[in-house]
Amino acid sequence: MASTFGKLLQISVFGQSHGAAIGVTMDGLPAGLPVDMDKLQAFLARRAPGQGAWATPRKEADAVEILSGLVDGVTCGAPLTAVIRNTNTRSGDYAGLHDCPRPGHADYPAEVKYKGAQDAAGGGHFSGRLTAPICIAGGICLQLLAREGVLLAAHLASVGSAADTPFDPLRPELDQVQKDFPVLSLEAGEAMRQEIAAAKAEGDSVGGVIECAAVGLPVGLGEPMFGGMENRIAQMVFGIPAVKGVEFGAGFGAARLRGSQNNDPYVVENSEIRAKTNHAGGILGGITNGMPLIFRAAFKPTPSIAKAQESVSLAAMESKNLIVHGRHDPCIAPRAVPVVEAAAAIAIYDALLEWKARA
Amino acid sequence: MASTFGKLLQISVFGQSHGAAIGVTMDGLPAGLPVDMDKLQAFLARRAPGQGAWATPRKEADAVEILSGLVDGVTCGAPLTAVIRNTNTRSGDYAGLHDCPRPGHADYPAEVKYKGAQDAAGGGHFSGRLTAPICIAGGICLQLLAREGVLLAAHLASVGSAADTPFDPLRPELDQVQKDFPVLSLEAGEAMRQEIAAAKAEGDSVGGVIECAAVGLPVGLGEPMFGGMENRIAQMVFGIPAVKGVEFGAGFGAARLRGSQNNDPYVVENSEIRAKTNHAGGILGGITNGMPLIFRAAFKPTPSIAKAQESVSLAAMESKNLIVHGRHDPCIAPRAVPVVEAAAAIAIYDALLEWKARA
Amino acid sequence: MASTFGKLLQISVFGQSHGAAIGVTMDGLPAGLPVDMDKLQAFLARRAPGQGAWATPRKEADAVEILSGLVDGVTCGAPLTAVIRNTNTRSGDYAGLHDCPRPGHADYPAEVKYKGAQDAAGGGHFSGRLTAPICIAGGICLQLLAREGVLLAAHLASVGSAADTPFDPLRPELDQVQKDFPVLSLEAGEAMRQEIAAAKAEGDSVGGVIECAAVGLPVGLGEPMFGGMENRIAQMVFGIPAVKGVEFGAGFGAARLRGSQNNDPYVVENSEIRAKTNHAGGILGGITNGMPLIFRAAFKPTPSIAKAQESVSLAAMESKNLIVHGRHDPCIAPRAVPVVEAAAAIAIYDALLEWKARA
């Protein structure tokens, strides 16, 4: 397994969806930094289910318990471990999943990889529930980054064919993301909700894209080649279940541009070097250039759908019709918005610590 | 710096464009495996410049010298280090680059990060020339993967607005990629060459997308969360200069699909589990599912263009017009095709070694 | 912090002595392997306090709770996290330790390193209590190693000036280590207990040496230079509080020998290559040679003693007499015997997994 990420801040995520608990250890936090637990819990609430018609009605308490690393709410230098108890554990019968893998899920490769011993209940370690520990670690990193003047926010760039206004790449409107449904444009939000409702009505699901921006980064974060900001953020963000693509700045669109269009000219503004455009997404050669860091992550549609699907019986080695029961998000993207912020915050904070080492 | 990649096969890339030499160390190769040096040199020739109107006329010998790790052409278990001498070193005057950064290049963030001490000549460690060591390491991994029944190939998916036929995601036509210009469709190749020629005629450049496929992978490669195949390949591929996006299978397109469209139904074929479609790109939960592994990487247009560009003088802190001299590829993507194969091969071979450890 | 160890099996230890819980995450265990929890609990009981006159009378329950990674007692491939609740938390007043550091403890460097924010209660993350998570991880590794035919045991080589019979380096008597007091010679054990009792009677403490042996290792474990068995075991064993020296085979004694004495001649025995002596401790060039792997670790005397000691007030920057209260082991070595076994087992199992990757 490799549920561990980072160099100076090492994140280790553990737990299965229906095991005793899920959690995360953060090894490498500087000492003496306050963590606001209410703020953290509020951040986690943004990914919690049961928030609207566009999400699963299932309830999760998701109360964070800190086992170590904080004394009186302040980091003490020791690894910080936080857990969330699973209240709804192994209630169902998951033997079926070992035999008949759900299309689009990790069931089949996990069955082979783990020789039939994997925890199939609720998706085990592959469950979207494991994004809660990412949010704990990322929520703490967001607080620490804010102390350094770095702010992050994400919004739904699209759901199906409904698209939000993109962030202004020069001055992303981080504080204008709506609270109840994370978009910039109310109209776009309405169109997205209709896409989700339409998919749900058909027992189907739909994908989406999340855009994330960070401002206040110093020039010089990230290391060249394999330790660049793009490499780190991509390694982290692809750890979120359902992500199938990551792009920075103009991204895939840059492949259709001319150099004269894509290059960001430099200007002096208020005695500071700035770029007039930001097709680079704030990263050149893997290193931050002081402009807003902007990236997008593509989420596939939730694989668990109510419609009948073709699968196979691994025991019988023959075709089998599969009906997936249970309540599932018709679109995972809205709840994934804080997860993308969290993932980016972890990667950026780790790079910030490394940057300080050689500053 | 973090020019190091991998867990069981650790790749360490070194060198600057106009330094004494560039090279790579591969630490962790199993012993007793033959390396065909002619084949490796032929692989490297695919990324060499001077191959056609669409590339820079500059010549590079790129003769690989093995310093360690091979005895009589066979891996001996010790780290394998290979170097390529730079014959064209520090000939020009690069003092200007320290003062007037080229838009779209790493010049400006590198100047700040390295306190003015970075090697600006020819792009230094950020030069596209550093993809040659990636090709050495990757070319060796391609040979070792072939021994395990794993084959890889890449082609130009698009240049500007000209698009090639995509790989058949169920049976990618690896052996049908054209030798002289890496496309599947001759017509598409012609259109791409025209795009490149048009950009060049205007002193401009153009971007492109490369699609890569691997077949023959066992089910179960990759580790969940941050050690998945997507995470590893993305971390590696974003190490290639100019890459701004990476997507797997349906990628960003999956975000526009319904679950019922995107899920890949399972069937039994010749007593094997297969998926009827391959929107997953061969990866579920970060783990290979036995289907072809398919991904695309977006390359921005070459930032070095002949057109005048707006930049600044860092010393004077005022605007300055910049003319970039020298011969540059009007499109980097054609020469980057073997680099993408190499990068993927390194990431896959490292994952294969890890898989064997727990098999 | 760097409470993380290993390459293919990554161990992450967390917790403070008087925090909510201590624990460990093991990331990288192969799937499908049974873990005997009773056996694990029995192993942990060997390091538990309150076992005799030579140990502290303090009681600790040390009941292991598995949060993840096991399904029905079998590894499922996901990270295994286990915790032990601290029942005796922050009861005392530890403010004094922030001002007046205990000689021989980490108090003073931790106070400076963590800017006064470290958890001083009971030694925090530096407490000997953190060896319990090492024993959880190591106890599991011991079970997995036994399935591969690898057996380990340790004994007290000395306490103060009282010395046990050393292991036979060719055939270490692993099963002859006494259960109640871990020595080979009952007489030596009696002499050690008297050393400990004498120190205790004076409100003092005494140090000791632990010898550990492993048999059944294949030839070829370990990687050269910095990944050798000596490097890995030393990196791990120095993680046990109070260890100040580690030596393999003849160790420091080899420095006094001639080459003709220290070299281990090879012979053929029952169609196997064997060494006639084992000054190498089973390791040559960092790699196992098929002979028993033998090492020793030196433990300093418990720094917490009842005698008055000279310290300083950090606030007043002046001398201060310190009396350390509480019940402490007059000799940590007896209880550290299973910890050394555990530490070695972790390092060896990690190396075994790596060996399989390239076998």
Add this chain to the structure above:
Amino acid sequence: MASTFGKLLQISVFGQSHGAAIGVTMDGLPAGLPVDMDKLQAFLARRAPGQGAWATPRKEADAVEILSGLVDGVTCGAPLTAVIRNTNTRSGDYAGLHDCPRPGHADYPAEVKYKGAQDAAGGGHFSGRLTAPICIAGGICLQLLAREGVLLAAHLASVGSAADTPFDPLRPELDQVQKDFPVLSLEAGEAMRQEIAAAKAEGDSVGGVIECAAVGLPVGLGEPMFGGMENRIAQMVFGIPAVKGVEFGAGFGAARLRGSQNNDPYVVENSEIRAKTNHAGGILGGITNGMPLIFRAAFKPTPSIAKAQESVSLAAMESKNLIVHGRHDPCIAPRAVPVVEAAAAIAIYDALLEWKARA
């Protein structure tokens, strides 16, 4: 293989004794720091052979060539790679070593591990010659540490039964180590030379112990548990061929002491916290306490001796008498003194960078 060390400064050593070249890559050096190449070459000369009756008369040029990472003698932020050409390559016939392993060498485990494909010539990657790249990396780290006020020196603590005066643990006399033979006491040096001459006269060899001290370290270097200074230095120093033991401060001697003897009382001296004694060797809980960091490494006698030795033919699986030809150091310890300094400097500089990240 695992010839890679470090976290923020990653050292990758490559080469075989009789291959084309040996060398090292240092990834992670801060930019803008001057490296004095004459000083580096002088440092390397201290480990070069042919310096006296106590060393092999073989000559090695050991001229360092910098391939990357320096521009005009200043670190540029890119990985620094340095190589030394092997002038004396594969001249002999080493087929014999594949069949008849030398006792005390890595020959036999390497033969098995690398399936007969290892480079046996001159010891291959296991040769003491590979300490030259460690000296390159360490020599550079020594220069960088000196800029931070950290000074290191080592001396021969003993050869066979002849012992030097130890360093004063409170104020180690770093500048009093003799230039021509690295001891503090001229008499001790004479006795050591006699030990070596006596061993040589008999076609034998002898072991030794090296003591190393560092002063000027800030309080707080090192991370707890597995990232402590003891763990890091031990992991590095055991990478030097022939090292069989490492101890810090009182080391194994501490195991014979009482706590009241071993604990180092604190005092205030010139408004600074100091310890009155230094049994801890400057490290508590893995973290520097501001006192001199002191450790010793035990070197076994050179395994290559002129005397006939018992070995086996691996092909015939029968006993075989072995005569090792060639010129070998009768004692490796004198030439290993700068290597120990180098190894310690690498580990300490890496820890210093990490410390800055969270300072």
